[in-house]
Amino acid sequence: MTQMAKALLVDDRRENLTALEAILQGLQVQSVAVESGEAALKRLLVDDFAVILLDAQMPEMDGFETASHIKRRERTRHVPIIFLTSADQDAQLAMRGYAAGAVDHLTKPFDPWVLRAKVSVFVDLWLKTGQLTAQSALLQEREAQRRLLTEAIDEATALLRTETDPAAVQRAIGLLEQARWGNTG
Template sequence: MTPPQETSSILIVDDMEENLVALEAVLGSLTQKVVRARSGEEALKAMLREEFAVVLIDVLMPGMNGFETAANIKGLDQTKDVPIILLTGASVDPNYAYRGYTVGAADFLIKPFDPWLLRTKVNVFLDLHRKNSQLAAQAEQLKRLLTTSGERAGEPADSALPPAASLATAPEPAPGAPGAAPLPPPPAVSAAAGAATAPAAPTDQDETARLAEIASQLAQVELLLRDAKDTEQAGLADRITALEHAVGRLLVDRSS
């Protein structure tokens, strides 16, 4: 089951009010939450309070400039994976772009920028954040399924009571016949008690259905990993494929 998508927030960092208003206007059509910060220090505090899909930072700010802010963001475990887009004016040092990439920025735009281009770049990071969140939720769900399946497989066979149906259909010995003492409760009471208290033992069909569900979850996780187009995630996708094959062999063995 696909988890519900969560809203991805955007952080914009600039010391000038008019620039913040302009960025909010450009990003408004993306219908995502936009959070303001007027300095590098304020941006770091905001990122420690909540999760952001992408951060847009103006390079030329008093105090902690954009490069220093980006470096501090990348230096924290909690925020190091958040993509950063650096923004600066037209009359800038030609080495600014290189400096931006060395501190970990994902992109660098020069003002005045094309609003469509900025929205497109931001939307790419929003989509990536949503897919990563979905992947994490799928992985957690798969982990729970595997854990539950392992616990069921480790239960002692003699610990489960017989199914209620066997209690209801078992023939009753005649009164006074060998093995009939003590007499069992009346049939209606025995069947009702069995149906209410005896849990059904997991059957091969139940376990096969659970394995099939696990295989489906693995397939969904693999698709998300391959869709991310990342080398490390592609390697994980190959490992997921190997797990899918292993589960498939278990299903074949159970059906034979």
Template sequence: MKINVLVVDDVAQNLTAIEALLARPDITVLKADSGTAALELLLTHEVALALIDVQMPGMDGFELANLIRGSDRTRNTPLIFLTAASREQQTSFRGYEAGAVDFLYKPIDRQVLLSKVNVFVELYTQRKQLASQLEALQQSLHINEMFAAVLGHDLRNPLSAITSGAGLLRRLSDDAKVQSIAQRMEASAQRMARMVDQLLDVARIRSNGLALRLQQTDYAELCRGIVDELVSASPDRQVQLEVRDDVRGRADVDRLSQVISNLVGNALQHGEPGHPVQLCVDGGRPERITIIVQNQGVIPESHMPHLFEPFRAGVDGLSREGLGLGLYIVKQFVDAHGGKVTARSDARTGTVFELALPR
């Protein structure tokens, strides 16, 4: 990688001398005999460092530095002033105000110059390497997200075929063994379908493709439907639904359904047997609707800070099934609504998830 160092001095011999001092295969010295010439070079070249003579006719070094600092393209270019003036404090202060990182006084010491230039060249090289690594990482993440989206989309058809086939098996045979196998097939296909949906949701979230379709929604009716569906799948568990005041507001019904279904489903799965899950929908405040999901399970305190991070399956100690995306998606959907989700857990009250959603 070729690295450019700009040298600005109105004396040709000084330019030649500095070029000779800095000569090495990976450095290109750009020479300018005036501030105007320096600005023209900066329009077409990126430089790791600029060495600027303070005393030049026309545009002096301080004026040039102010112009360099005023451009978005060159604002972060390190500047070292070269001056034959005495080491007056006022001159130094003016130089630092103009954006200088250092001063070198003429006659310039060869070793000092090389040492300072080498530092800034190394910093420039490291910055370029980091930028390149970051770009490669971003491209890799984008490819992974695209892959997950395509994979999730293409898995829908075979999963649908498996689910339909399992249902047909159950209808065509009364054999207990066939019925058991068909039920396991259906349950596995449904679990895989949920994983696919989560992958697609995460791909949309990461690519800023999550668009809400807001409509007037009755939160109570929505929650009753979700509770009936979940209880029918787990008849040995109970959910107690409480509705307070007016719970109508604008929301994306599909996204909100996923949020509530995920939280209540988790509460049923991880709660203490024999203790019903509490689901409260409170519309007592005019500006927001609050949803509280509570069970008697306890989440270890060390896991609480990581609840809403993606791919935490098995890490949170709660479940080794799924991809660990459920609570991450919950938070993203709630955030998209302009709301807030919080969680607390202790032995006395159990685990409580609280959603505050703008009406």
């Protein structure tokens, strides 16, 4: 079963977090709300997220500094960030957000259906990436099994070509059985 996607919601105002949680309700995503950049960075140490909705203007550590830390970490550098800023803020904030690593920028008040659509896209991408990773691991495992089987067949064939002793034939059969069942004895 695939793990449920999570969205990290970061805003210093509780009422904004409540509104974001309501907007995302009904989507196949678990909302995780935090009230500071520091709290967001701590959550990113223990959880994986499909998308981050990040308020640009927060006290202490603002959204730009938070994004900068997120993008410097190997574990989180590819998590998409959507910046949320107030309409009365300078237009340069959008450019600053993109420079900090954001994939998108929405100005408050924004259309909730637009935000839902954007989050849905990132959730779908996250789920598909997880599926591809699982399929890749399975293919690597099968390739390793194929290599073991090929090596066992080669070794057993070499034994059968050079040995006529019944014990050697039994050893060759044992090699093939081990390879068949994935044992490397």
